[in-house]
Amino acid sequence: MRDDLSRFGVRATFVAELNDLTAWEASIRPETRVLFAESIANPKNELLDIAGVAEIAHRHGIPLIVDNTLATPYLLRPIEHGADVVVHSASKFLAGHGTVLGGFIVDGGRFAWDAAGARFPHLAVDRAADGLTRVERSGAAAFLEQARQVAMRYGPTPSPLNAFLILQGIETLSLRVQRQSATASRIAVWLEDHPAVASVDYTGLVSSPHRRLAERYLPRGQGSVFAVTVHGGRAGARAFTDALTLFTRMTHLGDTRSLVLHPASTTHVLRDEAELTAAGIGQGLLRLSIGLEDPEDLIADLDRALAAAAEAEILTRAGVK
Incomplete structure (x- = not known):
């Protein structure tokens, strides 16, 4: 725009x-x-x-x-x-x-x-x-x-x-979105309690500042595209995405497959730090688009990736590149 x-x-x-x-x-x-x-x-x-x-x-x-x-x-x-x-x-x-x-x-x-x-x-x-x-x-x-x-x-x-x-896709829209939203809600709640996670931006969380609006506008579900910020900044985010095996690294969203994206180095790469800050996009922020895979499989994949992000944070603090 x-x-x-x-x-x-x-x-x-x-x-x-x-x-x-x-x-x-x-x-x-x-x-x-x-x-x-x-x-x-x-x-x-x-x-x-x-x-x-x-x-x-x-x-x-x-x-x-x-x-x-x-x-x-x-x-x-x-x-x-x-x-x-x-x-x-x-x-x-x-x-x-x-x-x-x-x-x-x-x-x-x-x-x-x-x-x-x-x-x-x-x-x-x-x-x-x-x-x-x-x-x-x-x-x-x-x-x-x-x-x-x-x-x-x-x-x-x-x-x-x-x-x-x-x-043809619209014929299954309700089934797909219903499942994706339910899985996203489950994953967001799990992520919020993980020690390697700094924050989760998901309207469906009780802690979300948009929770009351969600009750009014989104009673069927709060969507399946949301942001999670990991500790460790850019290094933590890189380790996180590199460790994922079930999520696909892609700029697309709303797919049957679960996708992950690091906005600061892709969609917003031409923005300077001031613009990124104004948009609320930190170096540790990742966008998740939840697909139709089994929720337990996705959580297991995220758990492995968060362990890698935590290790990267420790190495970064120790000055190891």
Whole structure:
């Protein structure tokens, strides 16, 4: 968003704390078009107060767009809590097997695009060859019709095979997400009590600052992508990932296979220490995406890896490289 959309003249104002509603409101400028957030934030499993942010957006006459990739429609339906548009990376849980590229846009059909016409002239002001605006032609579906046209003209349309695999994956979405969430909850509780673990960021934990929001928004489960920080910093994290045998080291998530990632050296490698700190990403933080394997097998694999991380911490303190 910061690096790519800025090339097209889109400027983003970032809110440091996900649920600081005062900060959300203060970030709105006269030219602000939308508020955008993840329902469950990657990688730290933080949970958005959708209704609170939606109320602010609507008070200012702008829509709230929510990326619901990590929660999936099985665990959370943001439109029911005030979101106007929901987006998903279908490559993740919806397809579920790490085999496709694709995405979804879901329009709740409730936002008054015509009332916010000055912000969205392509929907409510500009007229096509038939003399009608997009809102006059499509009504509440104006945004979705515009999105379809853009996809047709600019090319982000899935191949028939990708579309088939995504639809096939959705058939088992509820079964997969239910099991993955249950296993993730069990693993998070186990990790929290392990001496080699500094912290666990999982909304389902009793100790989580997002616990009350989880009871409201995620009664079916709190997802299966979360962060664990091991002692020993980068060396501990490296030893941890090297020792894993059942987890696959990969930037993907939402797979049937369990995955592990070190954000500071991969997805966030171009960020400096100040930016990493602001994002809450330390050198010892690892992202886990829990799959469909047996929970006991995963815990055994993690236990071996944590033993390796603990040994690396001892060597680091002793000055051994």
